[in-house]
Amino acid sequence: MIQTKELKTVVDFECLKKGDFVACEFHRDIHDYPKQYRFKVFPIVKVKIDTKEIILQTKNNIYFNYQMFVDGESNLKSAVLIYHNLVYHKFVSYL
Secondary structure, rough: OOOEOOOOOOHHOOOOOOOOEEEEEEEEEEEEEEEEEEEEEEOOOEEEEEOOEEEOOOOOOOEEHHHHHHOOOOOEEEEEEOOHHHHHHHHHHHH
């Protein structure tokens, strides 16, 4: 069973760490060249608490400012943490 947690507050986002998996839904398409997405699961590259940013991918500069999301001013529509240690253990058990 996969467990999830909807991310809604600044504290929720500041508890994230590199490697956590986050399912993101956006108001407008994001460009992950050559494709475009409104929904995608990303492993977190970096959590920047000083600028309130979550870096999702460096190659195509995909990130969001979680303070703007909490304030309702972001392209990010929703974010859900997928408990990656459970996903990892499930994957390893199939090997």
